[in-house]
């Protein structure tokens with residue numbers, strides 16, 4: 001108030017005029033009741049998936065008693081629901097995971113979220129536990145286990161095959177070498193849960209991966225890495241290929257790290273969240289004092305001196321001190337000003353098709369549908385038109401719900417070949433995960449010299465719900481530490497106009 005009264009009437013009317021002319025000033029003056037008050041900083045998060053919601057959650061946790069403690073968190077989501085690639089689909093009244101579905105027992109952030117927010121862990125049902133796996137080469141099943149002998153929690157993952165005598169007869173000791181390879185990767189990954197005192201804040205994906213010992217795995221293909229570990233070509237070309245095709249829709253030419261993460265879904269104890277994994281994002285958002293803007297697609301992010309101006313497709317304008325991009329930028333059209341530079345990356349599309357009906361045993365050269373394994377995985381052959389098909393639910397001997405993944409949209413004619421009956425079909429086209437290469441290149445976590453951050457740079461390491469949470473946790477620490485540095489390195493007191501940009505100064 002005092003400063004206000006010291007202003008000459010001319011200045012006041014000029015300020016009022018400016019406020020009328022400039023929507024950003026208007027927004028800003030609406031935020032604080034008095035002009036001289038430093039309004040709390042505004043952190044804007046683009047994307048409401050597990051990555052963005054983890055950033056919000058950990059920001060609240062780590063910024064207590066820092067310059068960001070009173071920050072406003074705005075989150076923008078282009079769709080009408082939160083969760084992003086965590087989403088359920090309803091097929092004849094039953095709900096199934098359509099995107100990210102399986103969590104590993106050592107996904108500690110996800111476990112913590114479920115516990116913290118009283119969500120329920122969903123364990124596999126009896127049907128899911130006792131189904132058979134088959135590996136289809138386009139003409140015949142090169143390998144098949146039998147329903148009672150192999151347990152697969154969640155039909156779309158292969159588990160406990162290590163104990164399976166059929167597997168051992170075919171793949172031998174290579175299975176143990178593969179298991180070692182996976183365990184080593186997991187041990188390294190567990191370093192990301194170490195205490196804050198012993199764990200640095202990472203400002204690049206490379207640094208983050210080097211510290212845990214995972215970086216080298218991104219430099220070679222899974223095929224090279226497994227050959228080096230002396231896995232038999234049979235195991236790599238069959239079982240490993242089946243798994244990478246199920247999890248990443250790609251071959252064993254993906255990076256060793258993406259491959260190891262994909263294989264880790266084979267250790268048993270896999271789980272999901274009862275009612276849908278997307279509820280993790282919902283709860284994180286709801287308990288982090290976030291102002292959520294649904295149906296608000298951000299179209300541009302402009303750095304205007306000492307703040308960011310975000311414009312949405314609806315024409316709304318938001319003013320932010322910190323902007324966090326928590327969506328892959330590869331297929332979304334956000335204009336950055338000044339322009340940002342990130343390596344070109346393509347997304348692998350996975351077409352998830354849900355069918356209520358019955359598989360056609362004739363397609364697989366079988367007489368009875370009960371001879372077709374509950375999970376059909378496939379080899380890497382361009383002539384095979386699908387990556388996998390699995391039973392989600394059995395209503396009766398001739399009435400089931402299936403989930404199929406394909407790299408191309410599943411045409412009606414393909415579905416008519418594969419299924420003898422179809423009463424309901426639901427198709428979802430996912431821009432699912434990066435196309436992995438070796439050596440992998442990474443976008444920066446910090447996209448400019450200021451406070452523009454990119455969580456999904458980490459997706460070139462691997463794309464899972466947990467890795468997004470781990471990247472989000474580090475991002476929250478990075479933002480807090482850089483924001484504090486900025487605050488303390490700045491000595492000049494804020495002018496009235498600067499108070500509108502929430503105490504952020506452009507000199508670093």
Ligand SMILES: Cc1cc2nc3c(=O)[nH]c(=O)nc-3n(C[C@H](O)[C@H](O)[C@H](O)COP(=O)(O)OP(=O)(O)OC[C@H]3O[C@@H](n4cnc5c(N)ncnc54)[C@H](O)[C@@H]3O)c2cc1C
Pocket residue numbers: 046047048049050051052076077078079082083084085086098099100101102103296297298299326327328332333334350352430431432433456463464465466468
């Ligand atoms: C078919 C499939 C199966 C999978 N299986 C598994 C699995 O079994 N286990 C596992 O752990 N992971 C799995 N994953 C991967 C996992 O789902 C993802 O890695 C994870 O959910 C990514 O979360 P995210 O928050 O980083 O990104 P996203 O979930 O993609 O969130 C980004 C959000 O940003 C929004 N957005 C984008 N652009 C804008 C804009 N301009 N303005 C506003 N909002 C915008 C999007 O709508 C979206 O909601 C699977 C993925 C798919 C597709």
Ligand SMILES: *[C@@H]1O[C@H](CO)[C@@H](O)[C@H](O)[C@H]1NC(C)=O
Pocket residue numbers: 060061062064
């Ligand atoms: C942050 O999280 C830790 C671990 O859950 C908790 O003990 C602590 O109280 C939290 N701090 C704040 C400020 O929320």
Ligand SMILES: *[C@@H]1O[C@H](CO)[C@@H](O)[C@H](O)[C@H]1NC(C)=O
Pocket residue numbers: 116117118
């Ligand atoms: C979870 O449930 C416990 C006990 O029922 C309750 O005390 C707690 O407040 C709940 N937490 C949340 C986040 O709902």
Ligand SMILES: *[C@@H]1O[C@H](CO)[C@@H](O)[C@H](O)[C@H]1NC(C)=O
Pocket residue numbers: 213214216
């Ligand atoms: C990664 O590779 C480099 C160079 O080949 C090597 O010096 C380093 O020891 C390797 N790191 C790990 C953790 O294997």
Ligand SMILES: *[C@@H]1O[C@H](CO)[C@@H](O)[C@H](O)[C@H]1NC(C)=O
Pocket residue numbers: 282286
């Ligand atoms: C979020 O929490 C508030 C109060 O804690 C509750 O009223 C609201 O229903 C919750 N919203 C969702 C989407 O869970």
